Amino acid sequence: MNLAIRDIRYHRGRFILTSIGLGLLLGVVISMGGIYRGLFADALAVLHFTKADIWVVQQNTNGPFAESSRIPEDIKYRIKAVPGVADAAPLSFQTIQIERQGKPFRFFLIGYDLNGFGGPPVILAGRDIRQKHYEMVVAKAMKMEIGEKIHLGLHDYTVVGITGKVVSSGGDPAAYVSLADAQDIQFKKDNDAVRNDRARIGANLAGIQSLSPSQAKFLKLNIAGITESTHTVNTVVARLAPGANLKEVQERISRWNHFRPISVEEQTKILTKGMIEKARMQLGLFRIILLVISAVIIALIIYTSTLDKIKVIATLKLIGSQNRVIIGMILQQSLLMGVIAYAIGYGLILLTYENFPRRIVLEPFDLQALFVIVMAICMIASFVGIRKALKVEPAEALGG
Amino acid sequence: MDKIMYAIEVENLTKIYGKGETAVTAIADATFHVKPGELVAILGPSGSGKTTLLTAIGLINEPTHGKVIIDGATVADEGWTPGLDLKRLRREKLGFIFQAHNLIPFLTALENVMIALEINHLSKNEAKGRATELLVSLNLGHRLNNYPTALSGGEAQRVAIARALANKPKVILADEPTAALDTENGKNVMSLLKKLAVDNHSAILVVTHDHRMVEGFDRIFQVNDGRIADEIGS
Numbered sequence: 159m160n161l162a163i164r165d166i167r168y169h170r171g172r173f174i175l176t177s178i179g180l181g182l183l184l185g186v187v188i189s190m191g192g193i194y195r196g197l198f199a200d201a202l203a204v205l206h207f208t209k210a211d212i213w214v215v216q217q218n219t220n221g222p223f224a225e226s227s228r229i230p231e232d233i234k235y236r237i238k239a240v241p242g243v244a245d246a247a248p249l250s251f252q253t254i255q256i257e258r259q260g261k262p263f264r265f266f267l268i269g270y271d272l273n274g275f276g277g278p279p280v281i282l283a284g285r286d287i288r289q290k291h292y293e294m295v296v297a298k299a300m301k302m303e304i305g306e307k308i309h310l311g312l313h314d315y316t317v318v319g320i321t322g323k324v325v326s327s328g329g330d331p332a333a334y335v336s337l338a339d340a341q342d343i344q345f346k347k348d349n350d351a352v353r354n355d356r357a358r359i360g361a362n363l364a365g366i367q368s369l370s371p372s373q374a375k376f377l378k379l380n381i382a383g384i385t386e387s388t389h390t391v392n393t394v395v396a397r398l399a400p401g402a403n404l405k406e407v408q409e410r411i412s413r414w415n416h417f418r419p420i421s422v423e424e425q426t427k428i429l430t431k432g433m434i435e436k437a438r439m440q441l442g443l444f445r446i447i448l449l450v451i452s453a454v455i456i457a458l459i460i461y462t463s464t465l466d467k468i469k470v471i472a473t474l475k476l477i478g479s480q481n482r483v484i485i486g487m488i489l490q491q492s493l494l495m496g497v498i499a500y501a502i503g504y505g506l507i508l509l510t511y512e513n514f515p516r517r518i519v520l521e522p523f524d525l526q527a528l529f530v531i532v533m534a535i536c537m538i539a540s541f542v543g544i545r546k547a548l549k550v551e552p553a554e555a556l557g558g
Numbered sequence: 559m560d561k562i563m564y565a566i567e568v569e570n571l572t573k574i575y576g577k578g579e580t581a582v583t584a585i586a587d588a589t590f591h592v593k594p595g596e597l598v599a600i601l602g603p604s605g606s607g608k609t610t611l612l613t614a615i616g617l618i619n620e621p622t623h624g625k626v627i628i629d630g631a632t633v634a635d636e637g638w639t640p641g642l643d644l645k646r647l648r649r650e651k652l653g654f655i656f657q658a659h660n661l662i663p664f665l666t667a668l669e670n671v672m673i674a675l676e677i678n679h680l681s682k683n684e685a686k687g688r689a690t691e692l693l694v695s696l697n698l699g700h701r702l703n704n705y706p707t708a709l710s711g712g713e714a715q716r717v718a719i720a721r722a723l724a725n726k727p728k729v730i731l732a733d734e735p736t737a738a739l740d741t742e743n744g745k746n747v748m749s750l751l752k753k754l755a756v757d758n759h760s761a762i763l764v765v766t767h768d769h770r771m772v773e774g775f776d777r778i779f780q781v782n783d784g785r786i787a788d789e790i791g792s
Contacts, residue, residue: 159669159676159685161662168664168705473660476618477721478649479677552648553618555660556609556733 161483162490165467176459177495180452181502187448188507188528192518194441199519201327201429204268205422207279208249210395211404213420214411220420220428222251222392223327229417231337231389234271240410242402247274248391250340253330254310265300265333266326267310269340269391276395278334284319290336295319297331310335311343327433329516341388449531457539460492464543471547472554484547492540496532563630565728565761566592566615571624571634573610584610585784588624592761592777594728597752599772600765602781608765609733611781615763616652616731617644628652629728649678653722653760655732655751659714661706667693667717668702674724692720696750712743719750723758730754732764736771744771 166173204223213222214229214237221227237246250269255262270276272287278295284304287293294315296302306317315335324332335343359381363374396419398407404421411419420428430438464471471484504525511518571588574581585607592598602608613619615626617633626634629651633639648654661670671689676682693702696716706714715735722730732751736744748764748771755762755776764775772778780787 159665159673159682161664161673164669165664469660470662470664473656473662474673474677475645476616476648476654477674477677478645478647478652479673480645483677551618553613555654555656556613556618 160490161487162494165487166491166494173495177498178502180455180459180495180499181506183448183452183455184499184503184528184532185506186503187445187452188503188520188525189511189514189518190441190445190448191524191528192507192511192520193514193516194438194445195519195521195524196329196517197434197437197441198430200325200329200517201434202426203323203325204251204266204327204332205425205429207324208276208395209397210247210276211398211422212243212396212407212411213422213425214246214394214396215392215418215420217416217418219418220432222249223425224428224433227392228390229392229394231341231391231394233417234274234394236414237394237396237411240396240407242398242407244397244399244402245275246394246396247271247276248337248394249276250337250344250391251326251393252340252344253326253328254343256308256310258308263300264330265296266328266330267340267343268324268332268334269337269344270334271337275397278319278321279324280322282320282322284317286319287334287336288318291339292316293318293335294339295321295334297321297324297333299323299325299331300333311346312348313339313342315339323517325517327429337391338388341390345388345390449535452532453535453539456492456495456536457542459495460488460540460543461546463491464488464546467547468550468554471550472552475550476552476555481548485544488543488547489537489540492536492543493533496536500529500532563594564591564627565594565596565629566590566763567625567627568611568615569625569627571611571614571626572622573607573614573619574622583784585614585781588786590779590786592729592763594761595755595759596776597755597762597774598764599775599778600763600781600786601767601769601772601778602765603767606781607784608767608781610784611786612731612733612763612765615729616654617648650725651728653725653727653730655715655718655722655730655735657734657737659706659711659718659738661709661714661717661721663706666703666705667698667709667713670706670717671720671724674721678725688724689720692723693717696720710743711739712746715739715743715747716750719747719754723754723760726758726760728760730760730762732762734766735764736766736768741770744768745773748772748774 215221215227216229219225219227231248234246234248237243248271252267254267255264257263282298287295292313292315294317296317298320302317304317307314326332359378363369363378398404408419408421411417474484569589571585573585574583576582588611600608600611610619614621620638621634623636633642633647665673668689671692672685675685675688690702693699698713698716701709701713736747739747751762752774
């Protein structure tokens with residue numbers, strides 16, 4: 159006869175409520191594990207979808223995600239010409255926060271060369287960008303409709319397609335525009351700023367006595383051309399030809415001044431070790447604290463439940479019950495509570511994780527590991543009750 | 559002439575709690591015998607040592623001195639007999655009936671009896687059959703699936719009696735079995751115990767403070783301040 163099951167059956171209301179409470183706690187632990195994995199997935203999403211082997215960024219920087227990086231767009235031609243490089247494409251990244259329908263609307267804008275790679279990984283609805291200007295593809299998480307317009311920089315952009323779950327390392331959903339549009343949005347000055355800059359350059363040149371008016375005019379046009387140029391990108395990504403040696407290609411690009419070629423492996427390290435390390439440690443610490451709290455709660459529940467059963471345990475001992483019957487009852491109850499609480503926590507997160515503001519990634523290994531940990535906690539916690547039960551004297555069954 | 563086989567033999571049993579100046583003699587030099595099929599009462603006021611005597615015979619409380627023999631096996635002789643499996647002996651030789659029935663609250667009447675049988679290694683089916691038979695014989699056939707909270711005091715005590723009888727013990731020890739019952743139910747329980755002693759050929763030792771409940775007992779011993787007085791006539 160399974161005493162644990164019978165006790166639970168009799169006190170099912172109390173048991174279910176306790177398990178629900180514990181399940182909510184374990185749900186938080188599971189979700190934190192999911193957020194932890196989500197941080198990784200988010201941090202590496204653009205890196206993963208771009209499918210590049212090398213990220214060429216401004217020298218002495220960890221760009222383009224961890225640090226600001228600006229390099230000229232036309233460097234792509236030099237990179238393409240490096241032996242071993244199959245293709246190269248310029249990319250531009252910027253985080254934008256505007257107001258939409260009266261609420262802050264934040265997203266990660268990626269500009270890509272329509273003839274290159276690094277664009278939307280998949281089109282779920284609508285189409286890819288076909289025109290060089292004023293079209294955009296947005297991530298599903300942005301909840302925008304096809305045909306919807308959004309004002310960015312100096313122009314309106316129309317949503318023509320919906321892509322999958324692409325996010326920035328900060329978790330903001332991504333939107334794609336052509337590189338030219340992205341450069342306009344990021345670098346193009348408005349008319350007032352252009353007028354001011356031109357006036358300032360003109361005034362400075364006018365102060366140089368040795369310049370003739372025609373020279374000054376020529377210089378002014380050239381300087382204005384450089385300062386108003388938007389042909390800057392944050393990175394140029396390169397794909398290697400089959401059999402090409404990554405190290406050799408990196409070394410070759412490194413020899414040029416002003417650029418740093420970062421491999422995917424190095425970029426992954428920068429993103430995971432540097433950018434999200436603290437968040438990862440914070441989440442890990444919270445998970446440990448919550449598991450310790452769960453252990454204490456389970457131990458207290460099992461202990462008080464054992465105290466409630468002192469007379470039952472004494473009676474069982476008096477009628478000759480073996481210790482294993484009593485130990486089994488307490489241990490099974492503890493494990494069963496753990497299993498049910500885990501199932502509740504898991505079910506809850508499974509039903510809700512897609513509605514979380516940040517991405518939750520439920521890895522089977524994490525879930526299995528947590529289940530084993532919860533079972534171990536239940537076993538250890540039940541020792542408190544078992545210890546108490548083993549100390550109960552059969553004589554305690556006597557008397558009123 | 560054949561030696562009489564007793565179910566319980568107690569010789570010079572003494573139990574002392576504590577040591578030195580704080581030592582308290584709960585029971586002193588108790589000597590008596592109970593034959594199979596006999597219903598014997600230990601009558602005495604609270605604190606007289608009758609429960610101590612019961613726990614020593616019930617293999618719960620180790621006697622300080624003296625000898626206890628249960629169904630021919632010496633279980634204590636100046637302390638427990640070495641190598642004795644007290645739990646197994648309690649399971650196989652003894653049945654206990656308590657003051658407050660002590661039924662397990664989360665088991666039905668049937669399961670409360672079955673548990674005593676399953677602990678003694680009977681299969682589930684055998685235990686169920688024997689438990690049902692016992693409860694039916696005690697007019698509890700309609701209460702098999704009721705929890706203790708749904709039973710009256712008398713019914714609960716009858717379930718407890720069924721549990722005590724489940725393993726067909728040679729000795730049944732009852733600690734104030736009528737204390738929680740009204741007079742009528744108390745007398746019914748005592749009558750039942752008398753009938754069971756005869757039918758099952760078990761020795762039944764009842765400790766009680768209520769002299770009204772010991773009518774019809776085969777023998778009655780009065781305990782005062784830890785000493786068993788002479789047997790008083792029933």
